[in-house]
Amino acid sequence: MDDDPVSSEGHGLAGGAIGAAMAAAGVAAYEHDYAEDRLRWSPNAGEVLDLPAYEVPLSGRALHRLIGPQAATLRLAAAPPPVLSADRVGPDYRIVYDLMPRGGKPQGVRIEESGSWFGPDGRPALGARGTVRVLPRGVETAAPVRLYGPDRRLDRDELLQSLDDRLKLLETNGGSAVFLIIAVLDIGRINANFGYEAGDRVIDVAGERILRRMRQGDVFGSFSGHKFGAVLNDCDEHALIIATERFREAVRGEAIDCDGASVRADIAIGAVMLPQHALTGAMAANRAEEALGDARRDVDRHLALYEPSAARDALRRRNIEIAEAIQRGLAEDRFVxxxxxxxxxxxxxxxxxxxxxxxxxxxxxxxxxxxxxxxAEKLGLIRRLDMRALTLVMADLQASPALRLSVNVSPETLADPAWLSMLVAGARRDGEALKRLTIEITETAALSRIDDLRRLVSTMRDIGCRIAIDDFGSGHTSLRMLRDIKPDWLKIDGAFIRDIGHDADAVVFVRALTTLAGHFGIRTVAEFVQDEASAALLAELGISAFQGRLIGEPRLRAGPGATVLDGLHDDGWLRGPLAVAPA
Incomplete structure (x- = not known):
């Protein structure tokens, strides 16, 4: 290695008076050429790193060998983005890591590395220049700073780890910070109106604009999809309000060009004070998400700060109890x-x-x-409930050749190939049984994924199942959905039925729905039919079938382990044969 190494662009690495000052301070300079993977160091590198001259790493790979198996993770923040932004300020990264022990020592030296990428704007980085220094073991230092633009998405686990680092430092040294989750609003609308590429473009530009308004030393990263995460250091509530107004103005101030279309964007921000209201990164993320929900509803500021709530904590405990009850019920076959x-x-x-x-x-x-x-839908357990229901339904259909049943399936379960595989396996065992099964899909689920649903419906029809759209009228009724899916039944939402005898608007709506269904050859079921007067009116409006108290309340099947269906007995279980008319 040269006594005073010089980069290909002619920049000296800490020579002369500056080099002497850096050496006195225990700081070494480096330059990393990415194309050749070549590391060049200032003359004092070996002294700073506590290495003989011949062991000073001359490449990135050699440096990683000195750090050990976790090197790629520990130096993740030093990896450059695909292209360099013209708006970068200050160091691009500051990271801390330990070199592996050498010479029989129990610990290796702890290094703080700070650096910036170099190269033409808008092109990949050519390399990085920075400094390293040794940190005393007994001295706490700032958590690694990781400045991530939207072209370098930090995954959730890494962001939570960064949060944990900051919280540990706050616990040791005191101080305050704020964790934010920043959501770009109306991405679904932008995708629908301008296409998914436009939606991605809006998210990227919003992230770039927010990043340019961050203070040096704050942490910014992608949290998930259309959400970003940020840690604002030394920040109180007043500073938070100023910062979020700055971020919103950056995003809203100018339309975003999406292949000729000018798209306006806005953001909502959920915040949590650290460490007062969160002790771990996971807790901070959960509470910032809760605040984000409130921020979406605040149409003026789109900002909410997490506040402890006895009611919210009680609801959370109740959700935990319900989740445990669901899991025990499924494990013990008590869902019937x-x-x-x-x-x-x-x-x-x-x-x-x-x-x-x-x-x-x-x-x-x-x-x-x-x-x-x-x-279960909120807690992510609905697929297991749907699988349990389908298992019981298929068993009863196989045991009772005259029985016809319908079963609900949630949008989440529809997207699970395991549910469809179970249905197909049932058809292979007894194809005739599944010809007496109707699959009920909610209107909102059908509208949200018509293209995918068309393929699923085709498979279910090949098996022999019929299709019903449940709660019809509760969403944005779609002619395309009726034309493309062509369900066998429409089940009209009970909200339009229960007071139909006293609601002229409901009468008009139901008449329109029955006419629409009739045009496509689809039969209709009115849910929540309570009395004879309503039934007579619904029949006049063209309804094909009724469901509700007037026809009969739900009756239990023979038991968790039984398949024989009987008439209702005093103990609440069914006894005696069921009479089922031809469909």
Whole structure:
């Protein structure tokens, strides 16, 4: 190595008076040429790194060998972005790591490395220049600073680790900080109106604009999808308000060009004070997400700061209890089915039953599965409930050749190949049984993924299943959905049925729906039919079938381990044969 190494662009590495001052301070300079993977050092590098001259690393690979197996992770922040931005300020990274022990020493030296990438703007980095110094073991130092633009997405785990680093430092040295989750708003609308490339462009530009408004030393990264995460150091509530106004103005101030289309963007920000209201990175992320939900509803500021709430904590504890009850119920086969009859409007003959979840508590009490289903959707357990329901339904169809059933499936489960595989396996065992099964899909789920659903429906129809759109009218009714999916049944949402005798608007709406369904050859079911007057009016409006209290309340099947369906007995289980009319 030269006594005073010089880069290819002629920049000296800490020579002369500056080099002497750096050496006195225990700081060494380096330059890393990425094309050749060549490291060039100032003359005092060996002294600073506590290495003989011949062991000073001359390449990035050699440096990583000195650090050990975790080198790539520890120096992740030093990896350059695909292209350099013209708006970078200050060092691009500051990281801390230990060299592996050498010469029988119990520990290697602890290094703080700070550097900046160099090269033409808008092109890949040619290399990096920076400094290293040794940190005393007993001295705490600032957590690694990782400045991530949207072209270098930091994953969630890495961001949480950075948060944990900051929280440990705050615990040791005191001080305050704020963690933010910043969401770009209306990305779904932008994708729908301008295309997914425009949505990606808006997210990227919003991230670039926010990054340019960050203070040196703050941490910024991609959190997930259309969300960014940031740690603002030495920040109180007043400074938070100023910072978030600065970020929002940066994003909203100028339209974003998306292949000729000018798109306006905005952001919402959820914040949590550190360490007062979060002790770990995961806790900070959860609480900032909670605040983000409130920020979305604040149409003026789009900012919310997490505040402790007894009611929220109670709800969280309740969710944990419900999740445990769901998991125990599934493990112990205590989720059972109740069947509610669906009858023809003309002669009231039962043509099918809808399978509804019920939970048998350890005490023997049978409770509605509705609240558990809603909780399961929020807590990510709905797929397991749907699989359980499908297992029971297929067993009953195979055991009762005259029975026709319908079963609900959630949007999350529809996207799970395991559910469809279970359905296909059931058809292979008994194809005739599944010809008596109707799959109920909510209107909102159908509208959100029509193209995917068309393929799923084709497979289900090949098996022999029928298709019903549930809660029809609760979403944005779509002619395209009816034309493309062509369900066998539309089940009109009970909100339009329960007071139809006193609601002229509901009458107009139901008449329009039945006319629309008739145009496509689709039969209709009115849910929540309570009385004869409503039934008579609905029949006049062209409804094909009724479901609700007038026709019959849900009735339990014979038991978790049984497949024989009987009429209702005093103990609440079914006894005696069911009469099912031809569909």
């Amino acid at each position: 089915l109740a069947y509610q009859p669906i009858a023809r409007a003309g002669d009231r003959a039962v043509i099918s039953y809808e399978a509804l979840s019920r939970l048998a508590l350890p005490s023997g009490e049978i409770v509605s599965g509705g609240p558990y289903v809603e909780a």
